Amino acid sequence: xxASKKKPDPYxxxxxxxxxxxxxxxxxxxxxxxxxxxxxxxVADEMLTKKPGRPLGSGVKVAQNIRFDRxxxxxxxxxxxxxxxxxxxxxxxxxxxxPMKHA
Numbered sequence: 001x002x003a004s005k006k007k008p009d010p011y012x013x014x015x016x017x018x019x020x021x022x023x024x025x026x027x028x029x030x031x032x033x034x035x036x037x038x039x040x041x042x043v044a045d046e047m048l049t050k051k052p053g054r055p056l057g058s059g060v061k062v063a064q065n066i067r068f069d070r071x072x073x074x075x076x077x078x079x080x081x082x083x084x085x086x087x088x089x090x091x092x093x094x095x096x097x098x099p100m101k102h103a
Contacts, residue, residue: 061088 035044076083076090 032048035047038044039047076087079086
């Protein structure tokens with residue numbers, strides 16, 4: 001069995017998706033014009049409606065690699081979506097209840 005290529009060949013042509021010409025770019029129209037010609041008004045409106053994205057974070061969290069016992073992670077992950085936030089809150093509670101001396 002041979003290993004597959006990870007990157008596509010940039011020189012391979014795709015007949016169903018040819019490289020755009022200057023004329024194609026000149027003829028292109030924005031989606032808010034074209035979608036109403038292709039789909040019903042309701043469908044086009046839905047496609048063009050901006051959806052809420054991921055909520056903005058607090059800006060105070062820092063990404064960090066850390067190791068936990070498997071059992072600890074399993075317990076928090078078993079609580080479902082938002083387990084990392086709950087784990088962070090549990091650590092905050094621990095810090096409040098167990099003040100530590102800073103070196």
